[in-house]
Amino acid sequence: MEVLTITDFLNYFTNNSEQIFDYTLEHIQLVGLAIIISILIGVPLGIYLTTNDELASTVLQITSIIMTIPSIALFGIMIPILSIIGQGIGFLPALIALILYSQLPIIRNTYTGIKDVDPNIRDAAQGIGMTTVQRLWKVEIPNAMPLIMAGVRTATILNIGIGAIAAYIGAGGLGSLINQGISRSNNTMVLVGAIVVSILAIIADLVLKYIQKKFTPKGG
Template identity: 50%
Template sequence: MPILAYALDNWDLILRLTGQHVGLVLTALGAATATGVPLGIALARRPAIAGAVIGALSALTTVPSIALFGLLLPILAIVGQGIGPLPAVIAVFLYAQLPIVRNTVAAISGVDPMLRDAARGMGMTRRQRLRRVELPLAVPVILAGIRTALVTNIGVMTIAAYVGAGGLGVLISRGISQTDPRQLVTGALAVSLLAVLADLSVLAVQHRLSRRAPVRLEAGHG
């Protein structure tokens, strides 16, 4: 088969582009998690504005990825970063916010109020309740949002090839520009396989966390 022969002949290139792709996605996802989870926790305590923020993030995700890249390029060109990994990472970071923030809000808001009351009655501060009661119960749902963001953005990151950021989108863009179905199909299959492997890996962690022992309230400080 021509596609299989192409893949075997260009295995080193595919591995290098896969490494670039994974690095870009994880960088964006890590930043999105570091900001989205705290934002979701804050919004869960302020339901009056949570809807508006989630609505704005939802509207952002409706912007086509190629259009978002187009908006970012002239802005980042001012600081000399219009071409390269930065616009790709920022775009994927923005797209990852919605599922992470939305799931975090749902997870924290869904904690049984009786558990909160019991923790409050034991003298726990708000920070202690968050760390010892709410977050342990919320982690599986939060992780589901991170999983959604990861799988979705593996596909979105293929657009990064058009701004010189590399990744598996290079094979797809070359296949289109050179009318070479071998590169196009190889790139598409590699992205799909990467998304499936990422999904299964995070799903396994999510299931493990979902089956762990329930939260136990114990008196004490920390």
């Protein structure tokens, strides 16, 4: 069995830093685009679902089911479907899969956050003449922001991990490093890839935590 040392890691990082950097950028591009699209879909949908509890229950059940589907299986389902437009493997199926996996935490937390806003605060906003839209933007969303951002953070960390698996369908990213390491029986490559994925997840969580604090009202 190959015994790995810190020197092995440092040597590999030094000799392959450009390749690791390129894979990291690919990973960030895939996950970042997926999260942006997921927010644009999930937050408005979560807000709308607060007006229809029956529909909310159905949507949350569907997104929960999607979360239980193994990523490899979901990629496999997409291959024949997207092959119709010549995109069975690569960036697009990985992007769609990450968007689907992101919906549950974002929709659920948005829905719960808006629902849990203190009714007295709503009444006060209505009492000073705010319209429904004004109340939403100036009162409900700011008060729900911590929970909404918690959902975004969960989705982001989840996608960074799943994004590594997407390398198996040619989506690139840090998973390519892990995949190559497995195929070559190179434990150093595998562990370097795994460590960089973990560091990326930690950095993303810290950045989103900072954004959450920045946009959360004082005392919220």
